[in-house]
Amino acid sequence: MDEMISVQTQDFDMAAEYQALLANTDGTSNSSDGAVVTFVGLVRDYNQGNHVEGLTLEHYPGMTEKALEDIVVAAQSKWPLGKVRVIHRIGKLALSDQIVFVGVTSKHREAAFEATQFIMDFLKNKAPFWKKEVTNIGERWVEAEDKDVKAQQRWDKA
Amino acid sequence: MIKVLFFAQLREQLNCAELTINLAEDTRFTAVSTLEQLRTELALTDDNWQSCLQTGKLLMAVNQTIVDGNQVLKDGDEVAFFPPVTGG
Numbered sequence: 001m002d003e004m005i006s007v008q009t010q011d012f013d014m015a016a017e018y019q020a021l022l023a024n025t026d027g028t029s030n031s032s033d034g035a036v037v038t039f040v041g042l043v044r045d046y047n048q049g050n051h052v053e054g055l056t057l058e059h060y061p062g063m064t065e066k067a068l069e070d071i072v073v074a075a076q077s078k079w080p081l082g083k084v085r086v087i088h089r090i091g092k093l094a095l096s097d098q099i100v101f102v103g104v105t106s107k108h109r110e111a112a113f114e115a116t117q118f119i120m121d122f123l124k125n126k127a128p129f130w131k132k133e134v135t136n137i138g139e140r141w142v143e144a145e146d147k148d149v150k151a152q153q154r155w156d157k158a
Numbered sequence: 159m160i161k162v163l164f165f166a167q168l169r170e171q172l173n174c175a176e177l178t179i180n181l182a183e184d185t186r187f188t189a190v191s192t193l194e195q196l197r198t199e200l201a202l203t204d205d206n207w208q209s210c211l212q213t214g215k216l217l218m219a220v221n222q223t224i225v226d227g228n229q230v231l232k233d234g235d236e237v238a239f240f241p242p243v244t245g246g
Contacts, residue, residue, distance in 0.1 A: 041246055057245065058166055060238060063222035088245060100246050120246060126224070128238075129245025130166035141167040144215075144242030 004084055005068045007059060009091040012101055014040060021083050021103045033082040033105040037112040039120060041100040043093050048143060050135040055142075057090045057099070060128035064088065071122040075104075078118065079111035086119065088129060118155055124148040160231060162196075165240040171210045181231065193218055194227025196237065215242055 006012075018038060024030050045052055072084050082105035089099055102119050106112040131142040162177040169175050179196075181187050190196050197218070201211040219238040220229050231237065 059245070060163070060165055060219075060222070060240065063219060063238070066222050124246045125243065127245050128165065128219075128240060128243050130241065131244045132166070141241070142244040144244050 004072060004086065005065055006087045007061075007064050007068070007090060008087065009089065011089070011098060012087045014038070014098075014101070017085060017087070017101060017103055021085060021105050030082060030105065032107065034107055035109040035112040036103065036105050037109070037116045038101070038103040039116050040098055041120075043095050043097045043099060045095050047133060047135075050133075050137055052095070053134045053136070054092065054094045055131050055133045056092050057088075058130045058132065059088075059090050063128050067127040068123065071119055071126060074122070075115045075118050079106065079115045081106050081111060081115055084115070084119070086123070088123070088127070090129070121148070121152045121155065125152045159233065160235045160237055162200075163236065163238040165238065168210060168216070168239060168241055172207060181233065191230055192227060193220060193225065193229040193231060193237065196231060197227065197239070211239065216240070217242060 018036065021036055022030055043052070043055060068086050068088070072086060075081065075084065083103070085101065085103040087101040093099060100123070102116050104112045104115045104119070106115070125148055133140055133142055159178055159180050162179060164172055164174055164176070179187055181190055187196070187199060190199055197211055201208045217224055217240050218227065219225060219240075220231070221236050
C-alpha cells in the first residue's frame with residue numbers, strides 16, 4: 001500500500017510507471033493481468049473562459065494521501081484489480097506539465113478502464129487539492145464544476 | 159485543544175491558515191459541541207468571517223475525513239474548512 005499513492009512536487013516518468021505496473025513486487029513479470037489502463041492529466045492552456053499561463057496546486061498534507069487511499073480501496077472492492085498506482089503533483093506547474101497519473105492493471109480491460117475512470121471521478125471531488133491559475137486576467141482559484149460532481153454520481157447507480 | 163485549518167481561497171480571504179482553540183476554557187467556545195456550532199461561532203468573528211464561513215458550499219473535515227456539521231468535537235481533533243476541491 002505504501003508506494004501505491006504519491007503526492008509530490010517532482011515530475012513522474014510515465015514509461016517507468018508503466019513498467020512498474022507490469023512487474024510483481026519481487027521483480028518478476030506480472031503475467032496474470034492482461035490489461036493496463038493509464039491516465040495522465042496535464043495543465044491545459046485554456047480554462048473557464050481565459051488563457052492559462054500556469055498554476056499552483058495547494059493540498060491538505062496528510063488528508064490528500066488518506067483520501068486517495070480510500071478511493072483506491074473503494075475501486076479495489078468494486079473490481080478485481082491487480083496493481084493500482086496514483087501520483088498527484090503539488091506546487092507550481094507550467095503549461096503541459098503532468099499533474100496526475102492513474103495506472104490500473106486487471107485480468108481484463110473492462111475492470112481496468114472503469115476503475116481508472118472511477119478513481120479520477122472521485123479524485124476530482126474528494127481529494128483535497130486546489131488549483132490557483134495564472135491567467136491573462138490575473139491569478140484566480142479554479143471553481144469546482146458541476147460536471148465533475150455528475151461524473152462521480154454516475155457510480156452511485158453502477 | 160483543537161486545531162482548526164483553512165485552505166485555498168478560504169485561507170486567503172480569512173488571512174488565516176490555522177487556529178488553536180481550547181474548547182473547555184476559551185469562553186467564546188465553551189458552549190460549542192458540534193462542528194456546525196464551531197462554524198457558527200467562528201462566523202461571528204466579524205463580517206468577513208461571516209460571509210466566508212456561512213456559504214453552503216464549504217466542506218468540513220474532522221481528523222482528515224469529510225464529515226457533516228453534526229459531528230461532535232472532542233479534545234485533540236484536527237478540524238478543517240475548505241472550498242470544493244479542484245485537483246486532478
